Amino acid sequence: MTPPYYFGTIAALSEALSVGKVSSLQLMREVIARTREVEPRVGAFNSFDELDALAQASASDLRRTEGRTLGLLDGIPIGLKDVIAVEGQPLTASSRMLANFVSPYDATVTRKLKAAGAICWGRLNLDEFAMGSSTENSAFKPTRNPYNLECVPGGSSGGSAAALAAGCAIATLGSDTGGSIRQPASFCNVVGLKPTYGLVSRYGLVAYASSLDQIGPMTRTLEDAAIVLGVIAGHDRNDSTSYPAQIPDYRSAMTTVRGPWRIGIPKEYFGEGLDPEVESAVQAAIAHYRTLGCEIRTVSLPHTQYGIAAYYIIATAECSSNLARFDGVRYGHRSSEARDVNELYFKSRAEGFGQEVKRRIVLGTYVLSSGYYDAYYLRAQKVRALIRNDFLAAYRDVDAILTPVAPTPAFRHGAKKDPLELYLNDIYTIGVNLAGLPAVSIPCGFTRAGLPMGLQLIGQPFREAELLAIGRAYEREHPWAERHPSL
Amino acid sequence: MSSEPNINIEHIATLARIALTDDEKRIFASQLGDVLAYIEKLREVDVSGVEPMAHAFPVFNVWIEDVSGPALPVEAVLRNAPASRDNMISVPKVVE
Numbered sequence: 001m002t003p004p005y006y007f008g009t010i011a012a013l014s015e016a017l018s019v020g021k022v023s024s025l026q027l028m029r030e031v032i033a034r035t036r037e038v039e040p041r042v043g044a045f046n047s048f049d050e051l052d053a054l055a056q057a058s059a060s061d062l063r064r065t066e067g068r069t070l071g072l073l074d075g076i077p078i079g080l081k082d083v084i085a086v087e088g089q090p091l092t093a094s095s096r097m098l099a100n101f102v103s104p105y106d107a108t109v110t111r112k113l114k115a116a117g118a119i120c121w122g123r124l125n126l127d128e129f130a131m132g133s134s135t136e137n138s139a140f141k142p143t144r145n146p147y148n149l150e151c152v153p154g155g156s157s158g159g160s161a162a163a164l165a166a167g168c169a170i171a172t173l174g175s176d177t178g179g180s181i182r183q184p185a186s187f188c189n190v191v192g193l194k195p196t197y198g199l200v201s202r203y204g205l206v207a208y209a210s211s212l213d214q215i216g217p218m219t220r221t222l223e224d225a226a227i228v229l230g231v232i233a234g235h236d237r238n239d240s241t242s243y244p245a246q247i248p249d250y251r252s253a254m255t256t257v258r259g260p261w262r263i264g265i266p267k268e269y270f271g272e273g274l275d276p277e278v279e280s281a282v283q284a285a286i287a288h289y290r291t292l293g294c295e296i297r298t299v300s301l302p303h304t305q306y307g308i309a310a311y312y313i314i315a316t317a318e319c320s321s322n323l324a325r326f327d328g329v330r331y332g333h334r335s336s337e338a339r340d341v342n343e344l345y346f347k348s349r350a351e352g353f354g355q356e357v358k359r360r361i362v363l364g365t366y367v368l369s370s371g372y373y374d375a376y377y378l379r380a381q382k383v384r385a386l387i388r389n390d391f392l393a394a395y396r397d398v399d400a401i402l403t404p405v406a407p408t409p410a411f412r413h414g415a416k417k418d419p420l421e422l423y424l425n426d427i428y429t430i431g432v433n434l435a436g437l438p439a440v441s442i443p444c445g446f447t448r449a450g451l452p453m454g455l456q457l458i459g460q461p462f463r464e465a466e467l468l469a470i471g472r473a474y475e476r477e478h479p480w481a482e483r484h485p486s487l
Numbered sequence: 488m489s490s491e492p493n494i495n496i497e498h499i500a501t502l503a504r505i506a507l508t509d510d511e512k513r514i515f516a517s518q519l520g521d522v523l524a525y526i527e528k529l530r531e532v533d534v535s536g537v538e539p540m541a542h543a544f545p546v547f548n549v550w551i552e553d554v555s556g557p558a559l560p561v562e563a564v565l566r567n568a569p570a571s572r573d574n575m576i577s578v579p580k581v582v583e
Contacts, residue, residue: 104563197543211542240549241542309526320503327504330576334569341581346506358505363519365503366494376526381539383532388540420521436543461544 006034006167007484010224013170014072017064024064024075027170028057028119031077035122035168038487043143044153044163046082047090048122053077056119063117072227074117079169081160082123083130084215085204086110089120093206094138095128097332097352107204108239109173109215109232116231121169125159128354129323130180130208132156133425134416137356142413145187146485147452151410154184160218161188165485171219171228175205177212178311179405179429182441185218186405186454189443189481192218193225193468196461197436198243200229201236209318210241212311212433220481222471225440226250229464245462253465254472261470263289264299264398269428275408281445281453282404285474289402292473297398301390304431306383311430312423313367313380319357320364326352359419388435391458400470401458403428405441409451428456438464442471443480452480494519 001012005027008016016022032050039045060075080086083093085103087110092098106114113120127137135143135158143158145151146166153162157174161184164172174181176194185192193216200215207213217228230250236242265286270279290296328334328348335347353361367376394401405428416422432439437458444455455474459467475481496516500507507515565571570578 101567104559104566198546237551241546243544243546303532306529306532309528312522313526313529324504328569329578331567331569338579340579342504344579345504349504350506350508353505355511358507358511359515359518361503361505362494362496362499362507362515363522366499366519366523369499369502376529378539379529379532379534381541382534382537383529385537385540386532386534388543418521419518420525423522 004030004034004167006031008170009220010072010076010171010227011221013076014074017075018069024057024060024119025054027075028053028077031121031168031170038166039168041144041149041487042146042162042166043141044125044159044166044168046092046094046123046125046140046159049089053119053121060117060119070115070117071231073113073231075119076170077119077121078113078228079122079124079160079163079172080110080120081126081157081172081174083126083175083206084110084173086120090123091206092123093129094126094140095352095354095357096139097326099333101331105204108201108236110204112232122163124163124172127156127158128357129206129319130156130175130177131319131356131360133179133183133422135159136413137354139354145410146487147189147450148410151412151451152187154187154406154410156180157218158184161185161190161192164188164190164218164220166487167484171217171224173215173232174218175213175215176433177208177315178426178433181216181218182429182439182454182456183406183426185441186443187410187452189452189483190218190220191222191225191443191481192216192441193229193464194432194439195229195233195464196438198241199233199245199438199462199464201234201239201242203236203238207322209315210322211318212315222254222440222442222468222475223251226254226465226468248465250465250468254468257466257469259470259473260293260295261399262295262297262397263470264297264394264401266299266301266304266394266401266403268301268304269403273407273427274404277447278404278406278408278453282402282455285444285455286402288474288477299394299398299401301394301431303383303386303390307387307430307434308423308427310380310383310387311426311434312363313376314384314434316360316364317368317377318364320361320368323357323361356419384434387431391431391435391437395460399460400467403456403458405429405454405456409447409453432458437461438467440467440471442475444478445480446483494523
């Protein structure tokens with residue numbers, strides 16, 4: 001591989017590290033220099049700890065010298081969304097509520113990355129508490145899209161996508177509740193994988209909507225996504241929703257799974273509101289699969305149109321419950337104005353939460369309030385079951401489903417001010433979370449204006465290896481992610 | 488589900504324990520009104536006989552053995568407490 005190393009893949013860099021072509025310290029220094037150079041314009045990081053990263057890199061080099069290398073991730077800088085706990089580092093969720101919080105322990109994914117030798121690098125910006133699709137809801141600053149600084153990077157894992165696209169990390173982790181890994185990945189020309197619900201532990205993840213949240217990798221290639229997934233996946237007794245699934249070697253499994261596959265195209269995902277440039281890029285990918293001998297079938301997911309309504313009931317209900325823990329008592333922001341315990345709650349929460357978080361807590365509280373539970377929450381959970389059944393029925397005829405990730409490429413900062421308008425943007429990603437399925441966003445070209453676009457492949461539960469293999473059949477001949485932004 | 492969702496923002500903010508400003512109340516009531524009107528779509532769906540789905544997979548009643556494991560040291564926990572004294576978190580007076 002050739003410099004700059006900060007645009008390298010995990011696969012290539014681990015090879016370069018193993019033959020001594022580059023040291024982890026050298027790689028980390030390059031990534032730090034690049035971050036210092038571009039971060040003032042991109043704004044992907046809430047904070048980063050250079051000395052800590054350099055110490056982790058030196059430790060990796062020492063392990064290598066002593067023949068104790070821990071695996072492919074050893075010595076590779078991986079950025080973490082600022083909702084994933086790293087012991088001794090800030091954990092802000094991009095909220096004033098947690099502005100001064102320092103993690104007393106590692107999230108399970110962090111512990112696994114460290115055990116694999118990865119360098120946990122930086123705290124990456126997001127929409128406050130992962131609520132949003134543009135990273136404009138961060139309490140600290142908006143993140144900018146490296147391909148066009150006037151545009152949003154997507155969200156909520158916008159910092160994770162932008163840092164990776166800008167060369168400030170070799171891979172990152174995001175979290176995905178309604179599309180928060182896949183949509184920013186598509187806006188920033190990187191791969192974003194949302195694993196099957198239950199595959200990756202959420203212990204140490206700041207909770208948003210617990211029946212939907214899932215942590216996943218953002219990478220430059222599908223192979224890298226396989227490598228990271230193999231490290232972070234697996235059962236964890238600290239997360240009761242964690243599923244005792246067999247974890248294969250995804251990297252080798254994705255090369256042995258072979259097509260041709262039957263690929264489903266849901267007609268409901270290609271209707272009104274889909275940008276023509278995105279549609280033609282996705283159609284070109286479908287045509288590619290056809291030339292590979294795949295059978296392309298039209299399928300129907302008839303309850304698609306109810307996904308957003310069901311999602312915004314379930315997600316806000318769960319968020320109103322999860323965020324009740326922020327009461328100004330044990331940790332997080334405490335109002336200095338409070339004279340009694342009730343004022344402590346009301347004022348600490350008023351001062352600590354931003355507008356979108358308050359809006360969702362209020363909506364969630366409303367739909368759970370006395371007299372409305374059956375009409376909203378219970379009904380949404382039934383619709384959720386119908387949405388999942390749609391997918392499972394489709395999988396009787398196809399191996400995977402191919403769709404756009406978002407109806408449009410990245411939009412401009414400040415362009416979407418109305419909350420409902422922004423919620424409607426999640427139309428193609430939300431069904432996957434409601435159904436608990438794995439899905440991956442893969443770069444599929446650029447608009448005439450130079451903005452990245454992404455396609456989404458949706459797979460069957462716990463069949464990530466097959467999903468990645470199907471994606472690889474496109475990526476191999478369309479390596480769009482190799483086109484870096486000029487910053 | 489009422490046909491014209493009308494959110495009593497004052498009551499809901501009290502349930503949620505958030506002090507909203509008058510501006511926030513006005514704006515949220517209007518925005519949430521729009522969202523609730525949109526959510527009305529769900530009334531169209533025939534859900535008779537459908538079991539509600541709380542979860543993606545039928546994993547229920549996950550038990551772990553009731554044995555104590557390693558816990559965080561008190562100092563580590565109190566480091567994030569807004570105020571503490573004598574190894575305890577201090578709060579404003581709760582009872583008169």
